[in-house]
Amino acid sequence: MKHLFVLLIGVIVGKCVIAQHYAPQDKSSAVKFSIENFGFTVDGSFSGLNGDIAFDENNLSASSFKVSINSASVNTSNNTRDKHLRGEVYFNTSKFETIEIVSSKIAKSTTAGYYVLFTKLTIKGVTKDISFPFKAVSENGGIRFTGSFKIKRRDFGVGGRNTISNDVDIKLNVFAKKL
Numbered sequence: 001m002k003h004l005f006v007l008l009i010g011v012i013v014g015k016c017v018i019a020q021h022y023a024p025q026d027k028s029s030a031v032k033f034s035i036e037n038f039g040f041t042v043d044g045s046f047s048g049l050n051g052d053i054a055f056d057e058n059n060l061s062a063s064s065f066k067v068s069i070n071s072a073s074v075n076t077s078n079n080t081r082d083k084h085l086r087g088e089v090y091f092n093t094s095k096f097e098t099i100e101i102v103s104s105k106i107a108k109s110t111t112a113g114y115y116v117l118f119t120k121l122t123i124k125g126v127t128k129d130i131s132f133p134f135k136a137v138s139e140n141g142g143i144r145f146t147g148s149f150k151i152k153r154r155d156f157g158v159g160g161r162n163t164i165s166n167d168v169d170i171k172l173n174v175f176a177k178k179l
Contacts, residue, residue, distance in 0.1 A: 019056035022176035036165035
């Protein structure tokens with residue numbers, strides 16, 4: 001009886017330390033970017049969101065993100081430009097089909113209600129460590145994750161040395177549904 005009690009306590013505690021798993025919902029999410037080109041801001045987006053998110057605000061060490069987007073889904077509302085962006089100089093989508101974020105650590109932010117995601121971002125086969133603040137809010141049986149960050153596109157081998165800025169602003173608004 002004592003062993004059964006210990007086993008039962010172990011199962012209960014185990015369930016408490018395992019984060020809930022969520023699947024990102026592509027149609028209810030937005031992955032957007034903006035970049036300066038010839039002094040004008042070009043806005044775009046990606047779709048094809050896929051992956052696994054484990055999140056427990058009370059146990060961040062059990063939380064993780066492994067999420068990707070379809071690189072060929074790049075959309076700037078200009079078909080000619082989008083075709084160019086799918087080419088070898090930019091995203092080379094025939095060779096590198098996804099852009100991926102894999103978390104290495106999640107921590108509470110010093111700003112109330114926010115967390116910090118430490119992650120590896122892979123674009124065009126190049127992986128870099130980045131971190132950025134994000135917010136997680138319960139919504140309709142899931143969680144809405146929002147955050148933003150900047151990257152240097154040349155660090156990932158995206159584009160040449162032309163009139164396009166090296167700085168890219170990324171905005172994430174991801175709804176993930178509980179599995």
